[in-house]
Every structure is written in structure tokens, then in C-alpha cells.
Amino acid sequence: MDLTSALQRLANYRARNSRASRQIFETGVVVFRNDALHKLGDDSWEFLESLALAAVDVGRIDVAEACLKHLSTKFPESPRVQCLEGILKEATDGAETALSFYQKLLEAEPSNAAVWKRQISVLRKLSRIEHAVEELSKFVDTFYTDVEAWLELADLYASHHHRYTLALQSLSHVLLLAPQNPFYVLQAAETAYTAEDIPLAIRFFLMTIEMTGNGDEEPPVPTGITVRAWYGIELSAARLEADPKLATSSPSETRPLEYMGQLRQLAQDVLKAAQADQQGAESQASSTWLRR
Known part of the structure; x- marks a missing residue:
């Protein structure tokens, strides 16, 4: 694949907000290896983040680490970069190590929403469901308009505790925040x-x-x-x-x-x-x- 085609494909993936990891990785590596980041302009940083996530998904940790190095140099205190570093730790060092990393970040900045959500994800992965529910309940109290968080809380109540009444209460908030989405109404039904x-x-x-x-x-x-x-x-x-x-x-x-x-x-x-x-x-x- 030539560089011009790779740049065009990446633009299409970004326009569709796609998480096609294999395709993004194979296309993005062409840009990365050709030192063509400057051709993306301000989009280069979002590209590096997308490529790093895709690289983790396909098991190319070396590429993910290279992307993270660029991002950390440019944005050393960015919550998104810190979150990406945590995702990389999940893939390389395991869930427990990543959880400790997220907890330290939250001690320093309790309102870091991206890191907080990754912590909850790891808690669920470790089957610490009660702790995940507790943290997610605090999260939606702080970030009430986060529809994905309310959906996650509803799923936790329904799939792990069979607390369908509490799941319905969570979905009622979803319907208030996104009343025009029929899929959410069907889920509530x-x-x-x-x-x-x-x-x-x-x-x-x-x-x-x-x-x-x-x-x-x-x-x-x-x-x-x-x-x-x-x-x-x-x-x-x-x-x-x-x-x-x-x-x-x-x-x-x-x-x-x-x-x-x-x-x-x-x-x-x-x-x-x-x-x-x-x-x-x-x-x-x-x-x-x-x-x-």
C-alpha cells in the first residue's frame, strides 16, 4: 500500500469513527514507518492514539509503545495519554498492575473520567463486581450525562446480580439523556x-x-x-x-x-x-x- 492510499484510508476510518483494528493497524503502520506524521497535521496526535489502540488489539506492543512515546513527549500530563499508558499496561503487565496504576492516577486527580472508566473496566475484568458497581455509581453521580456509564451500570446490575429493578432505574436515566434512541427504549422494555x-x-x-x-x-x-x-x-x-x-x-x-x-x-x-x-x-x- 502506498502512502497516499494509506492517508486516504485513515481519513475514511476517522470520518466513520471506526475501530477496525486490523485495518487501521495495517494502514497506519505505512504512515508511521514512512515518517509521514507531518502530512496529517493536527490530526497526527489522534492518529497516533488510534494506531496505538489498534496495535494493542492486534498484539503489536512494539508499535503501541512507539506511538505512546511520541504522545508522552508532546503531552506529558494528558489524561488521554495516561489512559493509553494504562491500556498498554493491561496488555503487558496484567490487570492488577494496571489497576494499581489507575488508582495512583485517581489519587492525584480524582476527576479524571477516562482513567476512572478504565479502572471500572479492569475491576469488572477481575470479577470484582461489587467494587465495580460502587465505583460506577460514584462515577455517574459525578458525570451524570455519561450515557455509556449508565448503560454499563444497568448491564452490571442485570447480568451479574439479576437486580433488574436497579437496572431499570439506570435505564430510566439513559432515557432522560437520550430520549430519541429506540434501542435504549427496547432495552428498557x-x-x-x-x-x-x-x-x-x-x-x-x-x-x-x-x-x-x-x-x-x-x-x-x-x-x-x-x-x-x-x-x-x-x-x-x-x-x-x-x-x-x-x-x-x-x-x-x-x-x-x-x-x-x-x-x-x-x-x-x-x-x-x-x-x-x-x-x-x-x-x-x-x-x-x-x-x-
Whole structure:
């Protein structure tokens, strides 16, 4: 790969905010070995950071160390560079050593968000879940608008402790911070379903459908996460039919809908339409392939 092509590819990766480690490494090394950092201008520092992370991912510690040397010389006190140094320690010296490194940095600067998040990541890697939850709870109190941190806290509660009510509380903050993201609403719906708060789950599933569905089609033929939301409606209605007490025992005190029978029938009709549409698309694709 020539230098011009490598520079163009790197620009494309940055524009897409891609973490394609193998491709970034193979492309970035061409620039790095040709001493062409000056051609990137101010983007050279972001490039070095991306190349270092990609090098760690593919096991080329020598390249990561070379990138870190450049960055440390230019930005000796940068929290991002310190965080990168910690990531390198995770790969070379192990999680315990990296954890000690992060803790020392946080003693000197408690509000270093990047290092704090890496510390939490290492705690989770070491299966110190209670400590990770404690630190993450402090983190979101300090950096309330960090959506990724709230999602991580929700995942910790759900996947390691099965504390689905607490996971839902974390997701409620996510929905306040990013109300237009249907994937987060769907996650809240599925968490509520698992927590047996079926009325709340149905509300969130319907909200997901409203945010993603095509209301102009008759009958509606959903795609993507809209299908998943309709499937959640069907499952929720089935659970209420099997155990009517769930309708009046919502932990969130969400009132049940009065037309669940009709809603379940609609969900079944929509899912059948989606299945038929998918089968038709697969049949058409197969026919196209056979004609080649």
C-alpha cells in the first residue's frame, strides 16, 4: 500500500469513527514507518492514539509503545495519554498492575473520567463486581450525562446480580439523556419484561414501535428492532393471559392496558406479515442467484 492510499484510508476510518483494528493497524503502520506524521497535521496526535489502540488489539506492543512515546513527549500530563499508558499496561503487565496504576492516577486527580472508566473496566475484568458497581455509581453521580456509564451500570446490575429493578432505574436515566434512541427504549422494555413488570414492558415496546415503525403501511410490515418490539408485545400479552396477577402487580405501578386481547392479535398478524415478507425476500434472492 502506498502512502497516499494509506492517508486516504485513515481519513475514511476517522470520518466513520471506526475501530477496525486490523485495518487501521495495517494502514497506519505505512504512515508511521514512512515518517509521514507531518502530512496529517493536527490530526497526527489522534492518529497516533488510534494506531496505538489498534496495535494493542492486534498484539503489536512494539508499535503501541512507539506511538505512546511520541504522545508522552508532546503531552506529558494528558489524561488521554495516561489512559493509553494504562491500556498498554493491561496488555503487558496484567490487570492488577494496571489497576494499581489507575488508582495512583485517581489519587492525584480524582476527576479524571477516562482513567476512572478504565479502572471500572479492569475491576469488572477481575470479577470484582461489587467494587465495580460502587465505583460506577460514584462515577455517574459525578458525570451524570455519561450515557455509556449508565448503560454499563444497568448491564452490571442485570447480568451479574439479576437486580433488574436497579437496572431499570439506570435505564430510566439513559432515557432522560437520550430520549430519541429506540434501542435504549427496547432495552428498557426487555429489562422490564425480565423483571416481570409486564405493564411497563408493554408501554416501552409500544414506544419502540411508535419510534421505529412505518405508520403509513397497511398492514404494517415491520423490520429490524420493530419486529423485536412486536415480538415483545406478543410475549407480554401471552404472559398476562397465563398469569393475570402480573397485570396488577407492576413494581412501577404502571396501569395495564384494557385491550390486550386485540393488541396480541395485532402483534400476531404483524409478525406473520413480517415472516411472509422475509420469506418472500429470501425466495427472490435465491431466484436471482440461480439465474446468474
